[in-house]
C-alpha cells in the first residue's frame with residue numbers, strides 16, 4: 001500500500017521545500033480527524049487507512065490549486081468525501097429507506113420522558129445518558145445508512161456548518177439539513193436499542209447501584 | 214414580536230443547537246429556553262447527548278503507517 005506512493009509518477013516536478021512544509025503542516029494536523037471520519041464511513045480499519053492515504057495523495061496533487069487562506073479543513077474533507085463516494089461506498093444506489101419521519105426528531109428524549117421505569121429509578125435523562133455512555137455508540141453510528149451517516153459525521157463529530165457541509169458534499173444546504181435530520185433520527189432510534197441493551201448488561205453484572213438514585 | 218412557545222422551540226431545535234439560527238431567531242429562542250424549565254431540560258439533554266456521541270466516536274489515532282506514508286509521499290517528490 002505504502003509502496004504505491006513512492007513509485008507514483010508525481011506531477012510536482014518543481015515542488016519547493018516550502019510547499020512541502022506547508023502541506024505537511026496542513027495534513028499532519030488533521031490526520032487523526034480524517035482517520036476517525038474515514039473509519040466511521042468505511043467501518044473498516046484497512047479501508048479507512050486506504051481512504052486517508054488516497055485523500056492526502058489527491059490533496060498533494062491539487063495542492064497548487066489550493067488557495068492559502070481558504071478553509072483548509074473543509075478542502076481536505078471535500079477530497080476525502082469525494083474519494084469515499086467514488087471508490088469506497090459499496091453501492092451508489094441509495095438504500096430503500098424506511099422513513100422514520102413519524103418517530104419525531106427527538107426520539108431519545110421522548111423515550112426518557114415517557115419511561116415509567118426510568119422515572120421510578122430517579123432522573124430519567126440522567127439514567128438514559130449513562131446507558132448511552134455504556135453503549136457501543138460507534139457501532140450505532142456506523143449502522144446509520146448513507147447518505148445520512150456522512151451528514152451526521154460532518155455535523156456532529158467534525159462540527160462543520162451547514163454551508164461547509166453543502167460545499168464538502170456538493171449539495172444544497174436544504175439537502176444537508178434533510179439528510180442530517182434524517183440521519184439523527186436514525187441514530188437516536190438505534191441508540192435507544194443500544195442503550196437499553198447496555199442497561200440490561202449492566203444490571204446483569206450487578207452494577208445497578210451505580211445508577212444515580 | 215413573534216410568539217415563541219415550546220412548539221416553536223421544538224421545531225427549530227436542531228437549527229438552534231447547530232448554531233445556524235439567524236440572530237433574531239436565536240435571541241427569541243434563547244429567551245424562551247431560559248425562562249422555560251421544560252425546554253431548558255430538553256436542550257440540556259440534547260447537548261449532553263451530542264457530547265457523549267463525540268466522546269465515543271471521535272479521537273481515533275491515525276496509525277503510524279499512515280504518518281509514514283505521508284512522510285514518504287513528501288520525501289519522494291522532488
Ligand SMILES: [Zn+2]
Nearest residue numbers: 218219249252
Ligand atoms: Zn418551552
